Amino acid sequence: MGSKQYQEVRHYLFANSYSGRRIILCLKTKCKKKRLSQAIKRLAIVLNFDFRKIERLINDGLIPTCPYKRLPNKLKIYLEIEKELSALTEEKLDEYSTALEDYQRQLLAPAIERAAGNLMKDIEDQEFDKTLELQIRKYTYIYYRTAYKYKLPTLRIVPFILRLIS
Secondary structure: OHHHHHHHHHHHHHOOOHHHHHHHHHHHHHHHHHHHHHHHHHHHHHHHOHHHHHHHHHHHHOOOOOOOOOOOOOHHHHHHHHHHHHHHHHHHHHHOOOOOOHHHHHHHHHHHHHHHHHHHOOOOOOOHHHHHHHHHHHHHHHHHHHHOOOOOOOHHHHHHHHHHHH
């Protein structure tokens, strides 16, 4: 994978990740016009993104298109987990109406479990629990491996990044 394609995939994953959306939302709500521009510059530096692409993503809401014709399975799994993180966060915040930081550890494991369950097909009840446990381990590895490979922020470091850039 060339450097340009790597950066495109990375930008796509960030824009479609829960952590990315959370960072963008915080910047939009907490920063005024001039401070927003400075925060975007810092974000581009901290996460090593192209400034113009991040600026268009934040200011114009321009979500990048997928650089692949068919998304690889590992990236589908990563995005499915991120989708479940968003869903769980909404559910937990509605239910408990408290700060998200309290639930970081209680969000990722259920999100991975849900994603693994969602992506399992044609499995009998006796096999389901055993297969689910294996899938959860596999998906946890894939999630962290993808985040590491593409240098993407995880839920745990979002507050740190927000303190750095604002």
